[in-house]
Amino acid sequence: MHQLNAGTLLHAALDAAARGWHVFPLRPGSKQPALHGADRCRNTGDCSDGHRKWEQRATTDPRRIVPCWETGAANVAIATGPSGLVVVDLDVAKEKGSSGTPDGVTFFLALCERAGQPWPDTYTVRTPSGGMHLYFTAPPGTHLTNTAGKLAPLVDTRAWGGYVVAAGSLIDSAAYEVTAPWRVAELPAWLRGALAETPKSGAPSAIAPPRNASRRAQVALERERAAIEAAPEGKREETLFKAARSMGRFVAWGDIARHVVEEAFQVAGEAAGLKAYECRSTLRSALNWSIRTARPREAQ
Numbered sequence: 001m002h003q004l005n006a007g008t009l010l011h012a013a014l015d016a017a018a019r020g021w022h023v024f025p026l027r028p029g030s031k032q033p034a035l036h037g038a039d040r041c042r043n044t045g046d047c048s049d050g051h052r053k054w055e056q057r058a059t060t061d062p063r064r065i066v067p068c069w070e071t072g073a074a075n076v077a078i079a080t081g082p083s084g085l086v087v088v089d090l091d092v093a094k095e096k097g098s099s100g101t102p103d104g105v106t107f108f109l110a111l112c113e114r115a116g117q118p119w120p121d122t123y124t125v126r127t128p129s130g131g132m133h134l135y136f137t138a139p140p141g142t143h144l145t146n147t148a149g150k151l152a153p154l155v156d157t158r159a160w161g162g163y164v165v166a167a168g169s170l171i172d173s174a175a176y177e178v179t180a181p182w183r184v185a186e187l188p189a190w191l192r193g194a195l196a197e198t199p200k201s202g203a204p205s206a207i208a209p210p211r212n213a214s215r216r217a218q219v220a221l222e223r224e225r226a227a228i229e230a231a232p233e234g235k236r237e238e239t240l241f242k243a244a245r246s247m248g249r250f251v252a253w254g255d256i257a258r259h260v261v262e263e264a265f266q267v268a269g270e271a272a273g274l275k276a277y278e279c280r281s282t283l284r285s286a287l288n289w290s291i292r293t294a295r296p297r298e299a300q
């Protein structure tokens with residue numbers, strides 16, 4: 001059986017780094033970053049020139065990795081953006097008992113069939129909850145960011161702004177395991193095309209949302225994202241719900257695209273320790289409610 005073994009996790013971190021993947025520590029047995037947040041920054045070390053978040057602190061340097069893992073049993077995260085990776089994250093449906101409930105694998109298979117493409121042969125990791133991570137290299141010259149449910153239900157992608165838990169990490173003593181040790185394939189053109197498509201706006205707004213979020217919406221998004229990441233246990237779902245509700249009016253006004261809010265908060269919620277499906281359903285219901293009940297801007 002798997003044991004919480006610091007040596008094994010150090011190995012996992014060094015293995016990932018040897019592949020050129022930028023790693024950072026997660027709290028033992030969890031998916032939450034073990035690094036301090038902006039609110040607790042003391043501007044020392046990595047942060048001497050200002051706070052740096054996990055994406056910037058992730059490293060491939062063994063001299064920085066070894067001290068991080070030799071003292072504890074931190075799980076290993078791979079920051080997908082700097083690693084040049086796009087990881088397709090196939091989640092499982094909430095009710096595990098009912099075998100009829102389609103999961104991310106089923107939806108992704110349907111996506112492949114519709115595109116007339118085979119299931120991609122690439123480095124694959126199975127997650128403890130029964131999900132699957134398909135690793136791809138990001139095509140040169142692209143700057144893809146996270147998506148949540150854009151390709152299909154229960155099919156997310158992690159790129160810039162995201163991370164995945166690396167093989168060898170443990171949740172409730174169940175490991176992330178490599179199930180297909182193939183080399184990492186380049187993101188297939190058909191998937192890249194599907195990710196590049198302009199999303200259909202979820203907002204019932206007559207005005208097309210602007211390409212870039214308004215300054216106020218962007219500031220609000222960052223503030224709410226920080227609140228989600230810093231939420232203590234027992235308050236996380238509530239914080240996520242409130243954050244999504246407060247952003248809904250900006251979506252309704254066309255100040256920010258719904259998928260931008262969903263993708264940012266999905267990652268933040270998971271980083272805070274919520275399950276992927278919990279984040280997804282909380283975000284959906286909070287945004288739906290907020291968009292439906294938003295007042296015109298003048299009335300605010």
Ligand SMILES: [Zn+2]
Nearest residue numbers: 041047051052
């Ligand atoms: Zn800092």
